[in-house]
Amino acid sequence: MxxxxxxxxxxxxxxxxxxxxxxxxxxxxxxxxxxxxxxxxxxxxxxxxxxxxxxxxxxxxxxxxxxxxxxxxxxxxRRFIDFDYLLPTSDNNNFFKNLLQKFSLDQILNNTKPFYMDTVSRDTYLNLSNNLINLYQLTLREQESFSKILNVVLRTHNHLDRSELTLLFFLIILKLKVPDIYKSLNKNSIKNFINRALENLQSHSTVVESKDLKSLPLLESLLLSVSSLNPLSVNTPIVQNYIKKYNLDNDKITVLEKCFLMIKYEEFGTYELLNLKKSIEFSVNFSL
Structure with a gap:
């Protein structure tokens, strides 16, 4: 030797x-x-x-x-190791940003219509994905899996709008972190899936500072709207029940109302949600 x-x-x-x-x-x-x-x-x-x-x-x-x-x-x-080095903890947000650049997904997302939380602050898809990654504590390996699935879906589906992209991010997270809820999504159990998904989202939100969750009210409003035939508002019974169930404060209610107004004229429902799941399942057959 x-x-x-x-x-x-x-x-x-x-x-x-x-x-x-x-x-x-x-x-x-x-x-x-x-x-x-x-x-x-x-x-x-x-x-x-x-x-x-x-x-x-x-x-x-x-x-x-x-x-x-x-x-x-x-x-x-100590019988084996002479020198011991501790590597620093990686920055999750920078790691995922680099993954997006690696697959050129940042360019695709930049060409997608942005969404606005209010007239002052502009939110981005990167912020939303970072919020979800931090909320569900995705490991570096899980972030790689997330980006690989996202890569195939975005390259095989043109013109996903902001609502579809927002829910796409969330469905991929569920597939990686809460597969039992993800698998429960089918045409016969939409309401059950929505209730479980919102409950899971709220359970994670309790351990993360609210300032780190500014993108999530849009996701909540979309999930609440999926099974509704009519546009929602904070005065709609389904939303009122949600507010009471999770004891949402006035600031959160105000942001939710803005989100409902923002998605009021967007066509999105059960059919689109199920198609997103099909796209995710289709993606696992490929490696790009």
Missing amino acids: SKLAECYSSTNETKPLIIFIDELDRCRLNFAIEVLEKAKHFFNVDNIIFVLATDKSQLAHSIQAVYGQGLDVNGYL
């Missing part, structure tokens, strides 16, 4: 052979420990360096599961 490392070096400079072991914490318990302990036999070989990329807390659980809860995990790991 030492001589192999020398083969890759120039005559003037000896460079080490670096072996990366990634996601050790995701392996079967015994296997993770075996890999770590077998790799140790090579730690003292000249010009060989191992880099372990792992969730240290999860790896600790694996070690304790094998050797017992009373084991000093940090002491055990």
